[in-house]
Amino acid sequence: MQNNKKGIILQKLKESDAEWTNGQGPLSDIVISSRIRLARNIEGIPFPSRADQVELKNIFDLSQQVIEKSSLFKDYNLLLLDELTPLERQFLVEKHLISIYHALKKQVYRGCIFNQRETLSIMINEEDHFRIQYLLSGLQLNEIWKLINKIDDEIEKIVTYAFSGKEGYLTSCPTNVGTGMRASVMLHLPALAMVGGMNDILKAISKIGYVVRGFYGEGTEVMGNLFQVSNQITLGLSEEEIIDNLEKVNQQIISQEQKVRNDLLSNSKSQLEDQIWRAYGILSSARIISSVEAMELLSKLRFGVELGIISHPDLATLNKLMLLIQPAYLQMLAGKDLDPFTRDLQRAILIRNKISE
C-alpha cells in the first residue's frame, strides 16, 4: 500500500463521524450503542499467536481478496497497521475501529478493514485471524445480528473457517469458542452512578455470566459513566439466545436507571439542575481541560439533555465530542504531536466551539 493512499484514508476518517454516534437509535437517552463481534479463524493456518510471518501474510492477503472479490465490500478501506504510527493506531482505537490489544501488539501483518459509515470493521490477525465487528447507535442487537450474519456468510464464500461440529467456531482463546460471538451494549448510567447503585448491579450481572467494561473495551476503565455490558458465554447457546439474554439484562439495568432518574427528578430537581448547569458553565468557558475532567462534565451535560433539563447541544454532538476530545484524535486534528498541556488548551477550545455552535 502506498503512503498517500493511507494518508487519504486517515484524512477522510478524521473528517467523518461514525454513524453510531448519531444518537438516534432506540432508547438512545440511555443506550449509546450496540455492538456484536465475531471471532473467526481460517482452516489449516495456526492462530496468529503461533503463526509465522508467511502465514500471517497469507491471512492478510486473504482479507484483501475478501474485499476485492465481494461487491458487499466495495468502498471498504484496508489499512496495514505496520505502516501506521503509534499515534495513528491509537486514533483507530479512539474511533472504536480496533482494540487496544490490536494497536499495541508487536506482530507483523496486522490489518483493519472498515466501511465509510464506520459501522463495520474487521481486525486482521488480532488474537484471531478475523474479528468482525458491527456497531449501531441505540439498542439494536437483533438488527446487528442480521447484518453481521450476512457479512459472515459473504466472507465464507471466499475463505474456509476453522469449525468443528462439537466446539463450533474454533478460536485462539477457549473463552470465545462456539459462536465466537461477543455482543455488547454501551450504557450511560449517571443516575445509578450518582446514588452508588453500580456495584450491586455489577456484582449481580457478573454472577449470571455477563461482564462490564469501560468505554474502550476490555481492560479499560469506566469514564463518563459509560458502561459496556457484554456476554461471557459463547458455547452451548445459539446466537439468538445470547442476544436475547443480553437484551433482557440490559432492559433491567435500563429500567433501574430510569427509576433512579425519576426519583432524582422528583426529589432533588434543583440540585440536579445546579450540577448540570455548572457542568455547562465549565465546559463553555474553561480554557484548560483534561480528558478525564471533560468526560465527567460531558456525562453531566448529556444527563441534562437526556432529562430534558437542557436542550442544547444535542446527543449526537455530545457523542461526537466524547471521541473528538481524546488525545490521539486531538493530535490528528492538529496534524502534529501535541504535548499534554497544549492538548488541554486545544481541547478546551474545541469543546467551547462545539457547545456554542
Place this chain on the structure above:
Amino acid sequence: MLCQICKKKEATIILTKVSEGQKTVIQLCQDCASMFNDKLSIFPIPEFNINDLLTGLLKAIDLYSKEEGVIPIKEVKCSNCHLTYDEFKQSGKLGCSVCYHDFREQLIPLLRRLHGNSEHVGKIPQRAKGKLNKIRKIKQLRKELQEVVSREEYEKAAKIRDEILKLEGALKKRNAK
C-alpha cells in the same frame, strides 16, 4: 487511601499506566489527576483480565482432577502446531484448530466451567452445513436400514445401503480435500 501525589486529599481516581510491559497503578485525587492529564487516562491495561481468570481456572481444574484421581498427562502435545498443554496453561491461548481435537479431553472440563457447556448449538458455516447434514442423514439411514432388515425387506435394504455408501464416499472425498 490518600492521593499519592499531594498526600492530602482522598484518592478517587485510579490510573493504570503501562510502559515497556510494566504496569503501574497510581491513586490520585481529582485535582492531581487533572494535572496529570489525559496521557494516562484511557490507555490502560493491554493484557486481558479474562486471561488471568482463565489461567487461574486452569490451575484450579488441575488441582481438582488430581484430587479426583485423574492425573493429567503432562506432555500432551498438539500433533499439528506442537503446542504443549503446559504452554497453553501459561498463555491461555491455543495454537491452532487441531489443538481443540488433541486437547479435547483436557478442554472439556474447562469449557464446562467457562460456558456451562461443551457443545456448540449455534450457527453452522455454509461449507460445513453440507457435511454436518450428511452425517445426520447417514445416522438416520442406518436406523432405517436396521428396521427394513428386521422386516426382511432386502430389496429396500440394498437401496438404503447404496445411499449410505454414496454419502460416506462424498464425506471421504470432502475430508481428503
